[in-house]
Amino acid sequence: GAGVSQSPSNKVTEKGKDVELRCDPISGHTALYWYRQSLGQGLEFLIYFQGNSAPDKSGLPSDRFSAERTGGSVSTLTIQRTQQEDSAVYLCASSQFSGPSYEQYFGPGTRLTVT
């Protein structure tokens, strides 16, 4: 079946511009997660959704970052006024149930480059 998809796969933007990254989770997965992976680093947790709500936004690096999820499906991560330190691979994952300890299925990521 279809896995998690993300778009675009690559995005190059100028410093100060806004960008939107999209994630389509596996159908029926109620939990959705966003992570950031800088070159050679582990994954940095950003935010997760339980259905359409985000119970904890403490992982977002600054108020320039926001995320939403609609219809319990697609999610968008928006970065306003991008900075060079925002350059990274942004990964989305989904899991089958809301609740404790469920394996996550990851998308291929969006590579963001801020020039």
Place this chain on the structure above:
Amino acid sequence: EDQVTQSPEALRLQEGESSSLNCSYTVSGLRGLFWYRQDPGKGPEFLFTLYSAGEEKEKERLKATLTKKESFLHITAPKPEDSATYLCAVQAPETDSWGKFQFGAGTQVVVTP
């Protein structure tokens, strides 16, 4: 602050040469510890979840074990296709939001023929 530390950072093995990767954590009240495999240019792929000390899980040449403060991923008689970065992740403790996961920096494994 809770931490997840993986060692070594990199590991080069000959085909058939067994070894172990370590993931140590400082989280109290662990909900779950996860192992993932990540190939270059791809998202992580789930391998195992461990919930309590003493638990072990196996999949092909991989075996994961858990103690109160660390987990090991044992690779037995590795093959070149086992080359990847192996990531461990700890789920937030019971006192925190269930959906928060903290990942280690990973161990890059290269298996040569």
